[in-house]
Amino acid sequence: MPKAYASVRSTAAHSPSGCGAVKRLATALVACVLLLVAAHPARAEIELVFGTYAADKPSATVRKYRPFLTFLENQMEILLEEDVTIGLKISKDYETSIDDLAIGRVDFARFGPASYVHATDRNPGISIIAMESKKGSKRFRGVIAVHKDSGIERVEDLAGLSFAFGDELSTIGRYLSQSYLLDAGITADQLHGYEYLGRHDLVGEAVGAGKFSAGALKESTFKELVAKGVPIRALASFDNVTKPWLARAGLDERVLEAMKSVMLSSQNE
Numbered sequence: 001m002p003k004a005y006a007s008v009r010s011t012a013a014h015s016p017s018g019c020g021a022v023k024r025l026a027t028a029l030v031a032c033v034l035l036l037v038a039a040h041p042a043r044a045e046i047e048l049v050f051g052t053y054a055a056d057k058p059s060a061t062v063r064k065y066r067p068f069l070t071f072l073e074n075q076m077e078i079l080l081e082e083d084v085t086i087g088l089k090i091s092k093d094y095e096t097s098i099d100d101l102a103i104g105r106v107d108f109a110r111f112g113p114a115s116y117v118h119a120t121d122r123n124p125g126i127s128i129i130a131m132e133s134k135k136g137s138k139r140f141r142g143v144i145a146v147h148k149d150s151g152i153e154r155v156e157d158l159a160g161l162s163f164a165f166g167d168e169l170s171t172i173g174r175y176l177s178q179s180y181l182l183d184a185g186i187t188a189d190q191l192h193g194y195e196y197l198g199r200h201d202l203v204g205e206a207v208g209a210g211k212f213s214a215g216a217l218k219e220s221t222f223k224e225l226v227a228k229g230v231p232i233r234a235l236a237s238f239d240n241v242t243k244p245w246l247a248r249a250g251l252d253e254r255v256l257e258a259m260k261s262v263m264l265s266s267q268n269e
Contacts, residue, residue: 045082045083045084045085046080046082046083046084046085047085047087048084048085048086048087048108048255049086049088049089049105049106050069050086050087050088050107050108050109050110051089051090051091051097051101051105051106052065052088052090052097052109052110052111053091053093053094053115053167054090054091054092054199055166055167055170055199055200055221056200056221057199057201058090061090062088062090065088065110066088069086071262072086072259072262073085073086075258076255079261079262080254080258089105089106093198094115094169094170095169097109097111097115098111098115098118098122098169099122101119101123101246102119102123102126104249104250107247108245108247108248108251108259109245110132110243110244110245110246111243111244112170112171112172112240112243113171113243114169114170114174114175115169115170116244118169119246123248123249125249125250127247127256128244128246128247129244129246129247129256129259129260130244130245130259130260130263130264131241131242131243131244131245132242132244132245133242138241139240139241139242140218140220140240140242141219141238141239141240142171142172142176142177142216142217142237142238142239143216143218143237144177144180144214144216144236144237144238145203145204145207145214145216145232145233145235146207146213146233147207147208147210148208150213150233152214153235154184154235155181155184155236156184156185156186158181158186158191158213158214159185162191162193162194162211162214163181163191163193163194163213163214163215163216164194164197164203164206164207164212165177165194165195165196165197165203165216166196166199166200166216166217167196167199168196170200171240172200172216173196173203173216173217173218174216176238180236180238195212200217200218200221201217201224201225203215203216203217204217204221204222204230205225205230207232208232214235218240219237245259245263247259
């Protein structure tokens with residue numbers, strides 16, 4: 001029986017009618033594939049890169065942003081009916097992150113007010129996607145911290161002592177905290193010394209370790225450090241406006257409008 005099967009198979013394959021049947025079948029299969037492709041065209045993919053600076057530890061920055069970026073991907077896919085992928089680029093400092101957005105190495109970013117001003121100075125085509133709102137408020141706070149066992153009671157007491165700032169382009173870590181010190185009569189010359197440490201968490205940890213008499217950091221990082229047992233307390237606090245989300249110059253208008261729609265939705269309050 002195996003031999004007879006092979007013989008019949010061979011005869012069909014080499015007969016003119018057999019070859020015609022194979023060709024007709026192949027043609028029909030190709031036609032079916034083309035119809036399926038036409039009925040279900042491949043979805044285009046939109047690839048975006050979100051940029052930010054490491055205001056805290058890079059691992060904490062990833063944990064902070066990745067859930068929202070995934071949510072943003074999903075919601076934009078619904079609005080645009082296209083696949084959306086958002087990568088995350090964390091720069092080592094504010095300067096690099098500002099350049100990334102100004103030059104267009106990233107498509108959108110979240111900056112503090114001071115970084116926004118620097119970015120738009122370098123590229124006026126940068127636009128605001130949305131301003132953050134926290135429970136209806138567009139304000140959050142910065143803190144001037146001292147060691148919890150410190151005898152410092154007033155900002156004026158910092159004269160002759162050392163101070164830790166954040167990044168040189170940080171709204172809270174530099175500009176607002178220095179303004180607060182100036183209002184209290186404390187100039188750079190009146191400090192024993194000061195340094196720019198970059199990240200907010202490094203400022204709090206340095207003050208807790210006794211390396212500086214005081215330092216400026218955002219309130220959320222201050223609370224996280226206190227919860228972890230870093231021995232610091234708040235000497236003073238001040239207001240800051242919430243951060244804007246920014247789009248690079250020339251970003252596709254459909255993509256920009258989809259981002260705005262998602263970010264300005266009431267469910268994101």
